[in-house]
Amino acid sequence: MATTVYGQASLPQMHSLFSKVRPFLSHSPSFTAPFTRRRSFPFSALPTTKAIDAALMKEKWLDSLSLTSQDEDTTPENAESSCIIGIDPDLSGALALLKFDHLGSSSFAQVYDTPHIPVLVGKRVRKRLDAKSIVQLIQSLDVPSGSRVYIEQSNPFPKDGKQGWYSGGFGYGLWIGTLVASGFCVIPVSASLWKRHFQLASGSCTKDDSRRVAAELFPSLSSQLKRKKDHGRAEALLIAAYGEALKTEKLLIQPKELLSQVNYLENQLVEVK
Incomplete structure (x- = not known):
């Protein structure tokens, strides 16, 4: 099998991604925009002015993660394919690239391990992301500027310790800064959202289950998912497949849509009064 400089297979054929992703949609709860953990709009819990402020803050935050407008389609009209990138920003994470033609009839996938280097921290050798190699990896993808990148939000746990908190935050920030500077539209997604989408959010699910589901969706990459x-x-x-499902099924609710719903509710309240 042909490999790239990062040791990954070159553009293997995906096996009916949409036919396998869509069944999850029918069993998944409705989704709000990334960052939103509630399953429905929190209008009953928040005054409408606070809901508007929250929506505006989220819109500004998302705008700051892209050099192009979130609503602007930067894919050239004559482009033969579109791309979605998914990133697990951990040191043991990876970058996944999905390519689709405009008809969705053929799809390709690649996955790359996160480049890292050994660094001496005190008296111990630890791993840190290799910023230069990450930039080179992104440049080698040949992905159109403005393409969407879905990255898992960094949420450290108390048990991770100081080094875990530092490493997680450093990696998350490095990825976002590099991606924005490279011209991508970055969309952070909480782990609970994409895991719930694939029915992996229960306490009994493990990382082995993630490998199993990914191997089912991407059988041509199953040989790269065998090890723990x-x-x-x-x-x-x-994460990339979840991002494509949001785009395809239009489950991603934009802040402007949220504002329009807030305005509608305000008008309803005025009529009641």
Whole structure:
């Protein structure tokens, strides 16, 4: 099998991604925009002015993660394909690239391990992301400027310790800064959202389950998902597939849509009064 400089297979054929992703949609709860953990709009819990402020802040935050407008389609009219990138930003994570033609009839996938280097921290050698190699990896993808990148939000846990908190925040920030500077539209997604989408959010689910689901969606990449340490590859693929499902099924609610719904509710309240 032909490999790239990063040791990954070159553009293997995906196997009916849409036919396998869509069944999850019918069993998944409705989704709000990334960052939103509630399953429905929190109008009953928040005054409408606070809901508007929250929507505006989220819109400004998302705008700051892209050099192009979130609503602007930067794909050239004569382009033969569109791209979605999914990233697990951890040191053991990966970058997944999905390519689709305009008819959705053929799809390709690639996955790359996150480049990292050994660094001496005190008296211990630790891993840190290799910024230069990440830039080179992104440049080698040949992805149109303005393409969407879905990256898992960094949410450190108390048990991770200071080094875990530092490493997680450093990696997350490095990825976002590099992606925005490279001209991508970056959309952070909480782990609970994409895992719930693929029915992996229950306490009994493990990283092995992520590898299993990813292998089912991407059978041509199953050989790269066999080892336990390949969970980062699996999660990057699932994050990318989740992003494509949001785009295809129009489940991603934009802040402007939220504002229009807030305005509608305000008008309803005025009529009641």
